[in-house]
Amino acid sequence: MIFKQLTEDIDSIIARDPAARSRLEVVLCYPGFHALLFYRLAHGVWRRHFRLLARFISHFAKIFTGVEIHPGAVIGRRMFIDHATGVVIGETTEIGDDVTLYQGVTLGGTSLHKGKRHPTIQNGVIVGAGAQVLGPLTVGAGARIGANAVVITDVAEGATMVGIPARVVLRKAEEVSDVFCAYGTPEGLADPVARTITGLRSQVSQLLDRVDELERRLEATEEERHLLQAQVRACVSQDGFRRTASGGSRE
């Protein structure tokens, strides 16, 4: 079980870091990987209520790796902290699966109260170097936080946030596939102007489809109208014929 989890962690790092060449390299040279191992140990100890020992392990890990993860934080599978140094993860932080953090990230609190005061980071989120995510907010699955952004509000699923305070630059990265993109910047995507043109072209083609459909409906309605008119005319002439016929017989 532990071996499987370790292999999974290592392989996920190799998949997400173009610089990683082998499993051995990850085991020996990735402080983000070491930080995760220390966190798992500290978290296990924390859950068994040996709080001071857990804090001590986490403190030692910080000296060794430059990453401070509070042992009370809850972290999912395959988290990757690239370059690691300067990362701080607070006590009530919750992190889903396949989350990637770069150096200098803070998942921190903004108040002194003892309850939930740190962020919830959902699956597949990428947090760029130096970004600060502050308070008990939620960063939706697949969102990307730009380098040095300061996030102080909830982030929608798949959104891209940049700046201070962070604002949305891309609501849902539809053109971005589920496949992990290193540094949050999808490879193979054209430059922003080309992407805008591609977006406009797809909107135009959707509009053309819609116009076609409306024209078809209009034609169908016209046909129905003609049919109805013909039926009305037939009824009227039949009625006139009957009246004439009945008037004639009375005379």
Ligand SMILES: CC(C)(COP(=O)(O)OP(=O)(O)OC[C@H]1O[C@@H](n2cnc3c(N)ncnc32)[C@H](O)[C@@H]1OP(=O)(O)O)[C@@H](O)C(=O)NCCC(=O)NCCS
């Ligand atoms: C935010 C990010 C994910 C966006 O990537 P993208 O989808 O390729 O977006 P673009 O480069 O097309 O940028 C979109 C807009 O956001 C702006 N922007 C991008 N990153 C920004 C950042 N970190 N801070 C402020 N603005 C940023 C761009 O200037 C552009 O603005 P415009 O539309 O007004 O021209 C990416 O820029 C980023 O910061 N990734 C983190 C990388 C990192 O931390 N690397 C560390 C490696 S060690």
